[in-house]
Amino acid sequence: MKGFLPRTLHPGLQILLLLGFMALALCVAYAVIFAWGMGGFGLSVGELMAALQNPAGSPAGWGVMMMVQGVTLGLVFGGGALALASALGYGWAAYFSPRRLGAGWWLLAAGALMLVLMPLMSVVIAWNAGAHFPGFLHDFEGWARASEDRAAVLTKFLTRFNSGTRFAVAVVVVALVPAVAEELVFRGVIQKNLVRWFSPHVGVWLAAAIFSAIHVQFFGFVPRFLLGLVLGYLYLWSGNILVSMAAHFTQNAFQLLLVYLTQRGQFGWGFDPDSNEALPWWLVLPSGLLTAALLYVLSQRMAAAPAPPTQMLTLSSEGVKRTV
Template identity: 85%
Template sequence: MKGFLSRTLHPGLQIIFLLVFMVLCLCVAYAVIFAWGIGGFGLSMGELMTAMQRPTESPNGWGVMMMIQGVTLGLVFGGGALALASALGYGWAEYFSPRRLGAGWWLAAAAALILVIMPLMSVIIAWNAGAHFPTALHDFEVWARASEDRAAVLTKFLTRFNTGTRFLVGVVVVALVPAVAEELVFRGVVQKNLVRWFSPHVGVWVAAAIFSAIHLQFFGFVPRFVLGLVLGYLYLWSGNILVSMAAHFTQNAFQLLLLYLTQQGALGWGFDADSNEALPWWLVLPSGLLTVVVLYLLHQRMTAAAVAPPTQMLTLSSEGVTRTV
């Protein structure tokens, strides 16, 4: 495949071109959104704007907002990252997964890691949710909390899964699309180029910070940053974007599943999906220990596979090249 950008393009310029492609894809996304809203939902322009601006007051508000989120994430993030790879002349698998998947269990292990780490993450979530800014930033703190409260109202509306169909749509739009599109951007492009530009650890940490900051949820920055670190190191060690995608999808889908089961009354042990309280220590302590163990094992297996010796070696003798197994 031949692209119009040089493969030797500076990592910083690759990130800038990513932003350019994302802006272009945003224009396409807007066209798709309006075409889908008017043609697919059968809405007039006025009805579509009402559904977009005041979704809770529109009978089509839930469907329209889900459509907007799916199209925007899928085309702007996913489309922008894929467009950059193509412009550089890479096949998508070649660019985002420079290493083949070492084993199928890597995906399962990445998903299991997310489940194992959740009780430990509850402590970080509780701490960050109750954090306060310095006195000099009091006005900013008030604004930030008000903004997050407004966003929480919309999130609660969109995650009101009163039917199985709505839940499945939620899994696709809220779990699958972000797992694919965000990983392509933050791990597949941003982290990859920061690693090339600086160093592996700097690349992972800076990409995780950008990943968390772009969500504009200041009282959830630290847990999302920690999640970004986990996803980043999974990608760094494995060299395959499917591994971090599997972990990201598990994070989103499991939370949606708990929320759906709670709304259906299927959880009888008092689970509160909206709570920011930390889980009890007898869950947090094993979670922390298991997280360390699983991370260590994944690091050992994935990095060992990356430097495994070849199965055949060539040696040069007076008789020419001989093959040694």
């Protein structure tokens, strides 16, 4: 496959080019959103704008917001990452998955890891949600909390599943599309290039920090950063983007499932999936032990897989060199 960009581009330039492709894809996404809003939902421009500004006050608000999220993530993130790989002359599989999937159980184990991790993460979520900034950042803290409160209202609106159809749409838009699109960007491009630029561990940690920061949720930064680390190491160890995608999808989809079952009254003990409270220690302790065990097993088994069949060229201070 031929691209119009040299494969020896510095990793930093590849990340900058990713941002450029994402900006171009955003223009396409806007066009699709307006075309879909007027053609698919039968809304005028004014009605579409009103639905975007106040979705709860529009009969089509829920559908419009789901459409906007799906189109934006799919085209801007996913499209931007795929466009970069093509521009560099790589097939998508070769660029994002330089290693073949070692075994199907890798995907199942990655998903299981996310489920096992959840009780432990509840402690981090509770701590971060209750954190306070220094006194001189009091005004910023107030603004940040108000912003997250507004985001929480929108999230509750979008996760109001009054039918199985709404739940199915949410699984696709809120779980599947982000799992694919965000992994292509943050692990498939950003982490890959940061690893080449610096080192494997530095690349994973920097990519996780960017992944968390881009969500602009200051009182959820630490748990999302830790999630980014887990996803990053899964990709680093496996060399296959499907593994981190499977983990990411499981994380998102299981949370949606908990919300859906709670709304249908399936949990009789007053379980609240939106709560920031930590789960009991008798769930957290086994979660921590099982998470550590799974991470160790996955790191050993994935690292023992055959070496990547493809090599990529990068330009460094030492000249052109081949890297995995």
